[in-house]
Amino acid sequence: MPPPDTTIDALLRGTAAVYTRDELAARLAKASAARRPLRVKLGLDPSSPDIHLGHTVVLGLMRRFQDLGHVAVLIIGDYTARIGDPTGKSKTRPMLTEQEIDANAQTYLEQATRVLDPDPSRLEVRRNSEWLSKLTFADTIRLASHMTVARMLERDTFDKRYKAGQPISVHEFLYPLMQGWDSVCIRADVELGGTDQTFNNLVGRDFQIANEQPPQIVITMPILRGLDGQEKMSKSLGNYIGVTESADEMFGKTMSIPDHLMAEWFTLCTTAPAGEIEALCDAQRTHPRQAKERLGREIVNRFHGPEAAERAAQEFASRFREGNLPADLETHRLALECPGVLDLMREVGFAASNSEARRLVAQGGVSIDEQKISDPMLTVPLSADGIILRVGKRRICRIVRG
C-alpha cells in the first residue's frame, strides 16, 4: 500500500524542494511494504555549540519522519568541522580543535533532542570522523575525481565569492565531497537540509550511484530569517533565538521581529495550518500585535510548555505595555555606601565604560526608583531596601547594600 498523498503532503509541510517527490513516494511505499524504516540523514556542523530556531526547521521535518516510524540518522560533522563549511560565508571559517568539537557535539545532541525523538530505535547518532578519518589520500583523490571544478564553481556560494574576488581555499572544495561520502557510508535513503545545502546534498546522490546504492532523496527546507527580518538566522549574526533560552527571552525576541516576517515564522516554526496563518498575517483580519503574540506563545510553548508560554505573554504585556517592573527582578549586592550613578551602571554591567554610562544619562535613558536622572555626578545612598536602577527599556535591576 503506497502512503496516501495526504500523508506525504503533511510530511512535506513547508519544504522548499524535493529531489524528487516521485522517488520519495516510491521509496516510502517500498519501505512500508518491506517493513523497513527509511534512514533519514541530517548532517550538523558542530562549529557553534548552540541550536537555534533556524536549525529546528529542518529538525522538525526530521521529527515528522521519526513519527512515521523512520530512523533519524544524525551526523555530527566532527571531521568536517575541522574544515569549516564554506556555505554562505564571505570568509573561510576557522578550523576547530578536537576539544572544541567534542564539547560542541555534546551540547548539540542535548539540544537537538528537544526537537527529535530520542528513542534509540528512532535516532542514530554518528560522527563522520568514524569513516572520514580512515580515508587515505588515494581514496580522497578518487572521491575528488567524481567532481569537476566547473560544477564546484557553479555552486552559488563559491560563485559569489569568486566573482566578488574573495578568497576560496582549495580545502573548502573537499567539504561537499566529505558530506557526500557520509551518505554512502550510512546508506541514507533521504537527506534533509536547508536550501543552502542543496549542492552538498545532491553530491551524496552522485556518490551513491557511483557506489551502486539507490540515490538518496534530497529534501530541503527554506532558510529561516532571523530577528532582523533580512539575514538568515545565525549565531554569528546574533539574530537568533536559541532553543535553550528562557521563555521570556524567546517571547520578547519574537515580539521584536518585523511584522513582515510573521508568515514565514508561523509556517516554519509552528504547526498552524496554512489557512489560519493567512488569517493571522492579514492585518485586516488580525491585529498584528495579536498575531505576533500568538506566534510568541506558539514558540515558547514548543520549548517550555503552555504554562510558560502564558506566563511569558503576561510578563511581556506587564513590562512593556504597562511599564511595570519585571516579575523576577534581579538583585545586585554592592558593598558601597554612596556610589555614583556611573559606578552603579558599570558595576551591574549596564555600561561598559564611564563614557558610555555618562552618554546614557545624557540621553535620558537612566532612572533610579523610576525617577529619570540627568546629573551624571549624582551619588546614590544605598540602603538595605536598595534602589531600582533602570537603563533603557530592557535593562533593570535592584541594587542593595551588602
Place this chain on the structure above:
RNA sequence: GGGUAGGUACCGAAGCGGUCAAACGGGUCAGACUGUAAAUCUGAUGGCUUAAGCCUUCGGAGGUUCGAAUCCUCCCCUGCCCA
C-alpha cells in the same frame, strides 16, 4: 616566479602629510511616537576626565618629519592578470 590592486574603528567603506578619534552607510544603544523589544522620526556610538585637556587606535616592525592613517624600508595577509 613576474606584474598589479588592496589591508582603516563591530561590519562595509571614504580619507592619501597637519583643520583625523578619522566622512558616509549598516549594525548597536538611547529618546520621541506607537500596536510590541514592529514601523517611522531624532540623537549617540574609542577610553580617561569633562571646561578647555590628555591617552590609545588606521595589517606588523622600523624610519623620515616640528607633525603621519596619509611619505620611505622590510615583513605578513588577500584579490586580479600573466607564466
